[in-house]
Structure formats: C-alpha cells, structure tokens
Amino acid sequence: MKTSTPKKFLTLTVCGLLAMVAPVAASDQGAGHDAAASAVTPQATIKKIIEGNDAFRHDHPKNHFDAFQSGQVPAVTIISCSDSRVHTQLFDFEPDNNIFAIRNVGNQIVNAEGSVDYGIHHLPTKVLLVMGHSSCGAIKAAMGDYSGETSGIKAELDTLKPVMAMDDQEGPFNQRWTQNVERNVDFQVNKALELYADKVEAGALAVVGAVYDFNDLWGKGRGALIVVNINGVTDPQEIMNHPALNELSKAEIVTHVGSQAK
Template structure:
C-alpha cells in the first residue's frame, strides 16, 4: 500500500474507532490502567493482541520486540510486574519467526561444527542477510544462545515448520530462564506466574491454525509436569464447578494445547 492510502486510513479508521466506541469505555481507564497480563511477544505483524480472543484494552500490558526478548525491555517489563503488579507474565513466541531464522542462519554460518542436519537449513542458507544493518543484527544476535541449544535436536523433527517452531520454543524457554533469574522470588511467593507459549499459524503443533500452545510454566518444560501445573492453576478458580461441561472443555483444551514439540 502506498503512503497516500496509508495516511488516509490512519485518519479515517481512527475516526471510525472513535465513533464506534462508547465514551464510557474511555472514562473507565482515563486516569489509571489495570492490566492483568504482561505480554512479551515478537514485533512480527502476524502476531497481534487479538489472538488472545479478548478485548485487550486495559487488560494486556504489551511489550514487543524482535524475537520476544526479555533483556532488551526490562524497564517496561518491571514496570508492569512490579508497579502494576500483573499476576501473569506471558512470553509468547511464534512460528516462522524472522528473528529466530536470522539467529539460526548466524549459527549455521559461524560454526564449522554444525553440519546440515535440518530440513530448514537449505532454505535459510539461501537467504541473504548481508544488507541488514548493525543495529538490527545486534538486537537479534543474542538469540543465537538459545538457538545453539536447539539445533542438535532438529534432525528428528521431520518438517521445516516443526524445526522453526521448535527453535522458537527453545527461545521462549531461554527467555523464561532469564525472567526467573530476575523475578523468580515473585514466582516463589505465588505473586507471579510466568507462562511461555507459541502462537502457531502454520500447523507445526496441530491442524488447528491460530492456536497458542502453552510450552512452559514457571520454567517447567516436561509435558506431564506442564499439564499437571495447568490443571492446578485452573483449580485455583474459586467455586469452579468441576462437574460442568465448561470444566470438561477446559481439561480437554489443556490436553491439546499444553504441549511441546
């Protein structure tokens, strides 16, 4: 889209938003915010707050950068966790992440020890990143630390989509490992739960496109431990009727969505 139409959209669409939003909605948060999730996710345009399926106004403190990294936005994260006291921090990676691909390419080209074990490597090696600026590189290169951990496990995954999703998953684990170093005390006191997930829009985890898979809870990464924790978290809902159909649906969703590659 060219600049004239983009600028016209900016004016027209915001005005449509103004006209379609009840003024009381703005008044409800005119002088303070009350988010309950700190969401650290990738800046990728395919990943947006509405994938959570809720109206995210005043609910989600949204922090975004290339590769959903914790270290480069610690100030904003700490404001949300320590000042606004959100009880949940969600670190959300996604499939086909450009930052993960860049870091993987860097790992392959910089290490002589890495042989071509993975299906995704051929296509990655054909990508030319030489024109990328130093600033872009310096923001994404820290991701080579988790990617190096993930590379040895790629050969048995069987598809490009799965390989890249797995590397995003390992990156989320790494970001949560860092978060626990900084905020593990709050987790121990039950004041904060750190959840890791992958937004899957390519079908790497299941045939259901658009799912958020839960791949890490407070550093726990084995599927059984994850599912047990997920069920324990659900049981904290006061007076939740465990004989209801809704509860059965939630338990089924835990089985399907709290899982890893």
C-alpha cells in the same frame, strides 16, 4: 492509585515495532509476504489508519475510556514478537486496560527488560506471558548469517545466540526452526524467572511461555495458542497438571498444551 504508562515506554514499543518488523519479516520464507501489500502507498495506509481511528471512536463512546482516565490495571504483561501476524486479538478479549504489551523481534525479555520490569513491579500484573510464534523471522534470521544486517538488527539477533547454542543441528531446517522458536520461549521464561524469582516463589506471579501457532506446526490447529512452559516447567504432562491451569477444562488443556522441543 496505579501509575499510568510513561510516554517513553509507549514510544519505545512503537518505535521497536516500526523500525524492526520490516527487515526481519521480509526474511520470512513463503510466510505471507505479499507483493501487492508492499505496493500500497504511504498515503493510502495513513488514510486507512485515520479512518480506522474514526471508526474506533464511533464504536467506543466516551464512557469506554472512563475506567482508565487516571491509570491502568492490566491483568497481564505480554512480551511478544513484532511480527504483523501476531496480535493480542487472538485472545478475543478487550485489550484496553487489560494487556500491558511489549513487542520486539523474537519476543525477547533481554532486549526490553525495563519495560517488562514496569509491568511486573509497578502495575503489577500477576501473569507474564512470553509469546513466541510459528514461522518467526527473527529466529530464522538468527539461525543463519546475518552479518550484512544493520547494527541495530545485529544487536537484536545477537541476544538470541544462547538459544542458537541449544540447537543440536539435527533434522531438517524447518523442524529446527520450529524447535528453536520454542527454545527461545523457554530461554526468555528462564530470564524472567531470574528477574522475578521472589514473586514467582510467593505465588504473586505466574510466568507462562506459549507459542501462537498460525501454521499448525504443533498439531493443535491453525491459530492455537500452545502453552509450552509454566514457571520453568516444560514437560507437557507436568504442565497439564500445573495448578496455574486449574480453571481450564480437560479439553482446553489437551488443546492448548504441547511441545516441539523436548
């Protein structure tokens, strides 16, 4: 019998999303921050949420929930950024009972270790996907002076310092920003490999590092998910031959493996 998700995990994830996304997203430069969207009233948004839930309930009759009344059996644990442009709908498969999701600014395992542990040790999913994204405001903020931010935001950005230490400071800012997004994914994957070494060595867990690229900065087209790391392997050629990708076609591998940072 699988254990259902304790409420505290859900609360942590939702609070993280609500509390953290706005200030950092606001620091994104020309990346979809819309003044008109900011003018929408709380009442209108709450109305939309409730109407949306009624539409969801209409589209998902009672039997939709039958499979997970007493527990969950997700296939993948995902640690992704809270950014509103990044959602698991990008995989185009049913998220219910399939995706154990943890979100915070900068898709950091180090800030959510307990939640990730839960997905890997207790559910347990056989895939851990660390998913960064193009134009990540957290990475950009960590590259600059964030001393004026709240103590909460500073704490979330301080944990990115080891990633910033890998930045060679060469090249245009936007190029370094993109490379640092990928470096952060590699850093978080390495953290996972420390935490779950036994499972990875036993073949019971694959740690996949990827970037959701809605800007086409990796050259695979807008919206592509780019695999940049599998179990610590970061060379694109080696990733392409990795056994974890055995079921992908040649075309899928070419489209979804890449690198900006190596």
